Amino acid sequence: MRAVPEWAGATDNAPPPPRVKDRIRDRQGNKCALTGKPFAPGDKIDYDHITPLWLGGANRENNLQAVLHDAHKRKTQMEATVRAKVNRTRKKHRGIGKEPTMPGSRNSCFKKLITGEVVDRRTGEVIGGSRP
Structure with missing residues (x-):
């Protein structure tokens, strides 16, 4: 049982507060979840959804991970390619040309x-x- 209740964003765009960001970084051992590199002072850190919102992921503390900005950009670009393919296939199957x-x-x-x-x-x- 958690001593502190899990944070959940009021909306999909709600950013996590600093206390939640600290808990996420502590959970990961102060390392990037994608590259495994330790965070250094001055690094730009993003908080990324493990399961993307468009795939049904929630804007909750347990679905967020701390990642370096450059690694986050690469991951987001790959996800955008997959999302575009999924959308094209969905339209094709629905007969929307x-x-x-x-x-x-x-x-x-x-x-x-x-x-x-x-x-x-x-x-x-x-x-x-x-x-x-």
Whole structure:
């Protein structure tokens, strides 16, 4: 049983107070959770979510870890790549495609032939042609 209740942020953006940051660093032996390097005076230290919020992680003391700023940037960049892939796959499975950006593009439902005719890709019907 904990002598001190666990801190939980009121919102996902709530930063941990200094007392919680001290407990997190003590828990880790004053070392970076990602690199294992001891923290030195002057190091920029970030507090990172072990399980990202977008994956259902909570903004709580037990889900935070102290990390060096550069290591945190690398971890966040890798997570962003994974999150983008997950979002693309989710949209694909839900049938949400990219919106056409301009007529004649691959995402457009219309195709302009070299003869000047416009064809509806959904039906194959010729819509119009070039003017003489």
